Amino acid sequence: MEDYNISFFKPKSEFSRKNRNLVLTLVIIWAVSVFGFQILLKIIEKPVPEPALVEFNEIKANVFTNSATPYEKQILLKSLISVANKNTLNKTVEKPIIEKAINWAVYSLVTDKNAVSNNIQNIQNLKTEALNISDFVKYKEERLRIKELEKQLVAENHSELNINKNDIRAEILTSVLNTDKETLLTSEEKEKLPQIMNKFLIHNRSVLTDTTFIGFPFHYFYTAVFLLVLFVGLCYLYAKQIEQLNKQFGIED
């Protein structure tokens, strides 16, 4: 009786053997390229803190014992702003704590708290009113005017906050600052603050993430662009090769 058994790993004809070898080669290239690269990325990575976290860790003890110098508070402020700029902050827990800490830092640094508070109130009012402007050109003009007011506020307090009015930090700061001059962090919030800073300011990095390739971090280019090119290439190669094999062995559809 004829043997009709089929097994991928035990091909019976020359065509099946060649097809199996082709499939195995392509699948191995595919698997190594996708998963091998990610494993390599994992093996060589190291948790690297952002400079903002390093500075925060140096001054946090003094801040929590209320013995921080103005310079240390300025460092704290900058570190906090670095996290405030991350929109992945949890809106119910993390964001309020960071914004509260920024408020506390600012009002404990500036000498004329009332002036800052009034200015912030004024800016917030103007921003709310601007949202009702239907003409887009006028809206943009109004926003530019508000931006000048924000810069002015930061410039007036530059000696105390040590933030330049043309720095993106100035824009972030005035976005999160509120009018509450007496903000204090609770002990629970103080406990959570370093955890939030660690969560957002430590990243897995390696030579593969720090090397730039046609503008991309290399690993990002590899995964987002190259792998897709490779997939199309592998498919093209297979379709071509199998077409040739079919021709070679006289196999018809």
Next chain:
Amino acid sequence: MKKILIGSALLVPLLSNAVNVTQLEGEFKIGPAIILITILIAFVMVGIVFRAKSTSDFYAAGRGISKIGSGMAIASNWMSAASFLGMAALMYGFGYYGLAFVVGWTGGYVLLLVLMAGQIRKYGKYTAPDFIGDRYYSQKLRAVAAIVAILISISYCVGQFGGIGLMFKWILGINYYWAVIIGGSVVLIYTLISGQLGVTKNMQIQYIIIIISFVIPLFILTYTFDYFWLLPPVGYGAVVTDIVNGLPIPDSEALTNVYGNSYAMLPNPEFAMPWDNSTGTDFFQWMAVAFSLMVGTAGLPHVLSRFYIVPKSNDARWSVVWGLFFICILYWMAPVYSAFGKIFSSSPEVGMLAKDAIVVYTAQLGNIHPLIVGLLAAGGVSAAFSTVSGLFIAGASAFSHDLYFKVFNPQASEKKQLLMARLGTIVMAVIVSIIALFKLALIGQLVAVAFSLAACTIFPMFLLGIWWSGSNQQGAVAGLVVGLTISLISIIYFIATKIGATLPLQDFINYWLGAWYFAWIGTPLAIIANIVVSKITPETPIEIKKFLAEQVHG
């Protein structure tokens, strides 16, 4: 007809007014609404012109579609709301983790091609349950496979209806619930009218609309913000690096988002660094998602059914190559939206936006003309429509052909089968709409559930059914039981967590058998179960082995 449709599409921008671009949501948008309606009318017209006239047309489009045409249909069928809206959403919200979805939803085509496409066409069946019932010589397995195919289609459609709801909500300014109901009704009517032949023609048109609508805003954004705009998928590399290293306030005051926040940010390496702690995802999840999506790709009934509609197995193979290429065009570009969206919303004033709408929001925040944003939203609807119609066909085919005709009523006339297919489509649409209203997860995540389900159930039966004649009925049943058990555990825990119920080992199961990646373990276990049980039970009948050897591998 074509001239009229093209002409009316070109007239739309002249007839409509600009809307208040500072408002991301909330009001009826006349320009985008006209664009959407024009596109939908065009779809229905094409559906009517090429509508199904027999069951063969309804299921497999008469097997008369060209390689490139079929490739476009594969791409359009594939590029759903999950690709159009969901991928950018995942990268925007979870950074590098989102790329696991990009890789997973493309890499699976390599497996599909080298392991299945040509062989499936040679086997010569209409639907996935048809193949399973025939290969494993069991009407019961056919029925179970049909039910699984319907479940996969429903699970996949839930995410699509979520996307349709979001876009209808954005355009019409109505609430999400009404948007789902209206959008769902429109896609249902159009699928019922057209069937697969019309759907396939529509898919080619939809592909073009999807790509054009997706690409235009990216050229504008890269040009406006001074990146290499000629090739946005390359040009955005500098955007990613700017996000990682930080971006100072530009000299030009015009470079702002629509709210007037400067195009600038402090370093945000978490956007690109692998499995960053702040994203709440890790290395295991990245690998598990990528694997599950890849294997799931090769097990999705509506994808597998695309290979029945090409004339030859060689065409089936080339249609995958073309399909993947067309798919990748969109997948290379999706991360661009998330990158720009990240910078535009970095100001605490804007903050994290609704992730699934980030594609449209990015275009709005980048101050792109409202009509182009409207076209983009219409493209999103088009992407969801093309996939939903394919899924409805696959589900309806499983219901009418594999359950009703093959199992319950083999004497049913063609007319009766077609009626049952249409009835099945309506029932599916109602179920999907109801589930979609609950907004259980992000679009991409909901769709990923369908992939894991397919990977644990359909994929092992196809893989072993094609490549190992030793896999028998008992083995297939064992594999299916294992795959379904793991799927059920994962999905039950997922739903329990969503509704706030407590189950034993909840955190453990939710992590190791996450709803969007449980196939990482489910698929290998289902394959092992199939092999072990096949080895210890009676052999596959000789006629099945002969058919495999002569027709499929001969």
